Amino acid sequence: MRDYYTITELTREFGISTRTLRFYEDEGLIHPVRRGRTRLFRPADRLLVKQILRGKRLGFSIAEIREIIQMYKAPPGEVGQLRTIINKAAEKREELRQKRKDIEDTLAELEQVEEACLGRLAELRVAS
Amino acid sequence: MRDYYTITELTREFGISTRTLRFYEDEGLIHPVRRGRTRLFRPADRLLVKQILRGKRLGFSIAEIREIIQMYKAPPGEVGQLRTIINKAAEKREELRQKRKDIEDTLAELEQVEEACLGRLAELRVAS
DNA sequence: CAGATATTTGACTTTTACGTAAGGGCGCAT
DNA sequence: ATGCGCCCTTACGTAAAAGTCAAATATCTG
Numbered sequence: 001m002r003d004y005y006t007i008t009e010l011t012r013e014f015g016i017s018t019r020t021l022r023f024y025e026d027e028g029l030i031h032p033v034r035r036g037r038t039r040l041f042r043p044a045d046r047l048l049v050k051q052i053l054r055g056k057r058l059g060f061s062i063a064e065i066r067e068i069i070q071m072y073k074a075p076p077g078e079v080g081q082l083r084t085i086i087n088k089a090a091e092k093r094e095e096l097r098q099k100r101k102d103i104e105d106t107l108a109e110l111e112q113v114e115e116a117c118l119g120r121l122a123e124l125r126v127a128s
Numbered sequence: 129m130r131d132y133y134t135i136t137e138l139t140r141e142f143g144i145s146t147r148t149l150r151f152y153e154d155e156g157l158i159h160p161v162r163r164g165r166t167r168l169f170r171p172a173d174r175l176l177v178k179q180i181l182r183g184k185r186l187g188f189s190i191a192e193i194r195e196i197i198q199m200y201k202a203p204p205g206e207v208g209q210l211r212t213i214i215n216k217a218a219e220k221r222e223e224l225r226q227k228r229k230d231i232e233d234t235l236a237e238l239e240q241v242e243e244a245c246l247g248r249l250a251e252l253r254v255a256s
Numbered sequence: 257c258a259g260a261t262a263t264t265t266g267a268c269t270t271t272t273a274c275g276t277a278a279g280g281g282c283g284c285a286t
Numbered sequence: 287a288t289g290c291g292c293c294c295t296t297a298c299g300t301a302a303a304a305g306t307c308a309a310a311t312a313t314c315t316g
Contacts (some may be wrong), residue, residue: 008262016304018263023304037264038312054230059187061302068234071241079252082245089238089245096231096238102182103228106196110217110224113199117210117217124207136292146293151274165281165294190273 004040007032013046014053024052027062029069058099068092132168135160141174142181152180155190157197186227196220 007018024030025039030048032039041049048069055065067088074085135146152158153167158176160167169177176197183193195216202213 006262019304019306036312039263054234057187057227057230058234059185068238072237074241074245076248079249082249082252086242086245089242093235093238096235099185100228100231102185103224103231106182106186107221107224109200110196110221113202114214114217117202117214120204121207121210124210134292145275147274147276167293
């Protein structure tokens with residue numbers, strides 16, 4: 001486990017640009033430390049980037065990803081705040097379950113596509 | 129099963145705008161028939177809209193959705209084409225499985241968030 | 257310490273997926 | 287005949303998420 005990663009190391013690891021990482025910083029999603037002006041990414045920052053990209057793959061906007069990330073680092077807080085977080089988490093989970101169902105449905109359809117293609121291929125072989 | 133739906137009926141059913149449906153037509157995703165200039169959506173068009181919106185929820189771009197849709201209505205075709213489709217379908221399925229894993233991971237993290245919040249709430253009750 | 261390589265900020269541009277406004281047509285209930 | 291609701295096209299506008307480029311530093315390496 002490295003102490004620090006440079007910006008270019010992370011861009012190579014994740015296949016993104018430096019612009020993207022700076023953009024995420026501007027958006028308040030990550031907070032790499034600085035040595036002079038140069039950004040240094042700690043393992044925790046790297047993990048955050050991973051979570052951000054995961055959110056992107058699922059079609060979440062930056063704003064939504066920010067919300068999710070903020071839930072992760074929620075402080076002890078007071079009762080009202082805790083309840084708010086619990087509710088938000090429940091909402092997101094519901095949304096994720098919907099997405100999962102969408103995935104299952106699409107997977108099923110694509111399997112049908114494959115079967116149909118294989119079937120058609122078999123027909124063509126017989127006919128020739 | 130209705131013969132035709134008007135554009136407004138579909139916007140109400142799916143919570144989208146007429147602009148969106150016209151945009152999808154411009155993009156070649158749907159092809160409602162016309163009575164004069166007015167679009168008439170058949171059940172098959174309605175199903176397509178459903179599939180498009182499902183794709184959107186999963187973070188697919190219009191271009192990607194177009195690809196998926198084209199697999200569904202792939203014609204009997206010739207051997208090379210069929211193989212291409214089979215490969216594309218396999219790729220998409222892999223992508224979907226990745227997304228599903230992303231969802232599972234995020235769900236697990238959110239459950240941890242909830243547990244942590246509930247734990248903290250319990251602490252606060254004891255302390256008071 | 258020089259030269260190469262990496263990083264910074266800032267500004268402008270691009271792409272995607274629509275939103276929105278303008279201007280007009282059709283059918284029908286008042 | 288007119289007001290209402292729904293429909294059409296054309297065209298410009300916009301927000302999000304970066305891409306791209308320039309010019310100025312920083313950092314590493316021999």
